[in-house]
Each structure stands twice: as structure tokens, then as C-alpha cells.
Amino acid sequence: MVAALLLIRSTIADVLPDDRADVFYSKYSGGGMDITGYSATARAKITENFAVEANYFIDKVSGASIDVLSQASVIKDERKQKSGTLEYLHDKTTYTASYVSSVERDYISETASFSLSQSMFGDLTTLTLGFADTHNTVGENNGTADVPNVAWVGHALSRAYSGGLSQILTKNFIADVNLQVITDAGYLANPYRSIRYLDPLNAKGYSLASQVYPDTHTSTAVQVQGKYYLPYRAAVTALYRYYTDTWGVVGNTYELDYTHPVLNKWIFEGRVRYYKQTAASFYSDLFPFAGSQNFTARDQNLAALDNTTIGAKVTYAFLPDGWRIFKRGTVTADVSRIRFNYLDFRNIKDFGLPQYTPGTEPLYQFSATVYQLFLSVYF
Amino acid sequence: MHKISTLLKRCAMAGIVVASTALAAGGDASGPAPSFTLTTLGGQASGLSAYKGQVVMVNFWATWCGPCQQEMPLLDQMYKKYKPAGFTLIGVNVDKEAPAVKELLTRKPVSFPVLLDPANQVSKAYHVDEMPSSVIIDRKGQIRYIHRGYKPGDENDYQDRIRQLIRE
């Protein structure tokens, strides 16, 4: 349900990367949800200075997540995402333009983005500037998973500005700082999520009501990371990201990565990530009465939470030195285990009266596993 | 306040000079080519002095440099073509370790001499500021042209310069 803000993740402004094709399979399992994804990507240089990339992604969602209170039936949906990117290298500058379109039965998101990456100071410093515009159309399915009835409820516009500076500090050490400011306006809530307020007249002890979100939102995120080449052939990465927004959410991300290759055939990678956020100012798990605040939310994404991820990735080069037109061929498996811990969002789907009075239900926790498997060929 | 503006002015002027020289992929250069002695993969000593009187192109390359790999076969062709006319090409490899160089040259052999500069002394002496770099030296041992980087089509540029110097 989130805008596919596909901003350019990584650039090297000296030569355009090798031509490459990937087929990708992913599975997310956790919190009552099962999401299977399939994707194909291809990039090729049309001339030495000009490259194109295209990607097609399908996500199939099924399950009954914790927050689906208004819908009695199970969710079953499909998301199709298409994206195209153009890259142009002139001297020490790379210009990138891309377009992403993500379509679901009840949500359409389109993003157009542009970025510029400039290599300078003996190729030790890289400056990146980017900007993206997103348009989202939000709908609500009032029917069932098998017999849908989607009503379009609103639009949202989003603009993102980003700047980054990467600096090679020593022969073994590179550091990078990124800043991104995003402003959105329009319909910004998830129509399937509701708030609850104390209601002694209701059998459950509480009643549901629609969320009321502000129609603007501005966020600022700053990330610093460093990558260091150890005395033997391996690399360690440390990352910290600070996030703050006008809704009162403050998020801190810490990540540590270790990459260890073996000969020219294997690359092993292990990662640990810890994320903690404070709740939005208008969020509450249980409001005292209807209309107690101008803005109200009970969306679990805006709750106070933390999550810990442990991941491992293995890449095996089945064609380490190439074969005919292929320069290299690899197959990669990646598994991540994420433990989500909510500090002020209670599990009201599985717990309630008479054992738990409203506001005393156990806090929600769940674990999810993410599997990725992909085949990559370079040429 | 005055000191800061003078500093900024000086930096800006230095910047314009540096930027304009850096923008050129290739430039006419001058001065005697520093002599050097390095070893081949086989362990034999060789250097610039072995090719006195010839037009020499010293190409600085590495196994980890993509554009270097791209130009190698073209450099090989160029070497074979102009060798009878008194031209030689020396590939100076800057890798820190020899095994990767040996492995690459076994898979993709070249006929021109390859010398190893793991301590980067020759790279420093020639002020290599881009990878790959090709330094073209005339029959009198003077540096005449430095080509920085490689983009397909640059080999035509090399050939023009070499032909010009062969005729001298």
C-alpha cells in the first residue's frame, strides 16, 4: 500500500555499469500475511554513454493481517509494477531519469524521478542530487477478495528532494551521507485501518471509527554510512539513519553488514539491523471517546515500535569467468528474519473481553521471514 | 572578511586552471620521459631504455579496471600493426599482486611486453592521474602526448598520434 518511490539507489559516476539481466523470486511470510513476488530486470548500454533498464514486478498478497477489522474476509490481491530507467554518462556526470508505475485493485502509484551524479576531486568525491514526483490514487474495496467492489477515495501527491555526498577517505574506506526531504499532500491514510474509542455500550468495550489524518506530511531523513575493506579480503559496513517528520514520528535505524568473498566464486554476507520509532502525535491505540482529537490514527505503521532483522545472503558464481556472450553468471539466496515489537499497539484481533478489558490486551508482536532467490547474468 | 574573500578568489582561480586541464581526455605534454626498470611476469628486467630510438607508448593498466580490459585487444592490434615501423607498446601493470595479472594474461594473452609496477614508483614518476593512462613518447625520449581514460574510438586517436611521431 505504499508509494513505490524508486529513487536511484546506487551510482558510480565513472563508467556505466555492465549490462545485466536478473530473474527474481521473493516470499514474505509473517503477521498473518503471505506475499510472493516475481520479477525480471534487464539493463543494456545502447551506446558507451547511454543505458536503459526495464523492470517488471508482480506481488501476490494473501492473508488476514492484524489490522483488518472492517473486512470480514481474507485479503487476496495482486500488485503489478513496471519501471523504466534511462542513464546518460557525459564526462564525469551521470544523468538518470526513471518512471515507475505500481497498480493494485485498490491503489495506483506513479513516480517520475530525475537525478544527477557528479564525480569530482580525482574521482574521490561524488555529489548526487535528485528529485521525484509521485501521484497516488487510493481506493477502498467494499466487496470481498473474490468479488471486489472498489471505490476510489482520494489522491495524494508527493515530492521528494535528495542530496548525497560520497567520499573516499582512504584506499580502504569510503563514506557516504544522504539527505532526503519528502512532502506529501492529499489523502494520506490507509482506508482499511480504523481507530477505536472506549464505548461501554458496545459488547467489545470499544467502537470503531474512521481515521482522520492531516492532509499534509513532510519528512526529513539523513543517513550516514561507511564501508571498510578489512586487512584480508572482506568488507564491513556500518549505517545510521535518522528520520523525523511533521507527524511527530522520529525513527532511528542502525545497521551492520559483513561481506566475505571466497575466491572468485562465492560471496557471503551477514547483516543485523535495529530500527526504533516513536509514535505519531495523533496516534493512539485506544481513544477515550469519539471525536476526542482533530486528527486520529491507529495505523500500526504510526505506532511506537521497534524491529530487529538478522539476514544472510549467499551469492554463487556458476559462471565466474563467463561463457560466450556472458561475462559472469551468479545465483543468490537471501534470507532475513524480522522481529516486530509494538510498544503501544495492542493485539485486539486475538484478545479481548472478558479476559482483557480495552487497553489491557497484550501488545502486538510478530516475526516475519523474507526469502529472496535470484539469478543474474552479466554481459 | 577580506582574507576569506582573497582565499576564495585564489581557490576559484586554481579551480578554473585545474578544471580546464582535467577536462581534456588527452593533452599534449612535454618533458623527458622518466626512465624506469621493471620486471616482466617471467622475472626478467626490462625498461624504457631497451626501446631507445623507437616511438613508445606506455600504457598504465590494472586487472580491476574495466576500460583497461576493453582497450587491451585494440592495443595489441595496434602494436602488431606499427611494430615493423619502429613502434613499441609497454603495458605497465599497477596491480599490487602478480597472480591476478598472470591469470588474466593466460586467459587473454597480449603480444606486447607487460611490466609489473606493484610499488607504483613508475605510476608516480609519470604522474598517472587517471586509469587507464597512455603516455606516448617520441624517438628522442620526450613525452609528447598523454591520453587519460579510455572510451571506444580512442584507439583512432592513438593511431593518429603514433603515425605522426613515426614519420618524424
Added chain:
Amino acid sequence: MRRSSLLLLGALSGTLLLSSGCSLQPWVKPYERDRLADPIMAWDRDAISSGYMDHIRESREGSRGATGGAGGGCGCN
């Protein structure tokens, strides 16, 4: 909004000063970039995989933005 634009301005002036030469020479030479050119030193070896993880995070967290990295590599050309 003000603080972030000041930060960006600071970063830009910093790089302009650095790139103008100013008797400060690049301290890692192009022939010393063997380690930085190693694929394990890339910020992101598989953009499709990291893009997917970012999407998962954004769907379940209240944060977004500033992910990714630039620079490094062989510095050739």
C-alpha cells in the same frame, strides 16, 4: 525544512571548495583503487534485492527516504 537546506548548502560549498584544487590533491591515486574497485566494496551489489527490502520496510515502518549510496569503484575514465 530550514535546517536541511542549510545542510545541503554546507555540503555543496564543501564540495566546491574541495573540487577547486586549493593546493589539496586527491590523496588516493587512481592506481591505488584496487580495493575500492572490488565488487564487495560496492554500496549495493543487487539493486533489485535492496529495492525490494526497502519496499518491505516502508510498508511496515513510519520512516522513508535517504537510502542508497554513490561513488567508489575503480574511478576509471
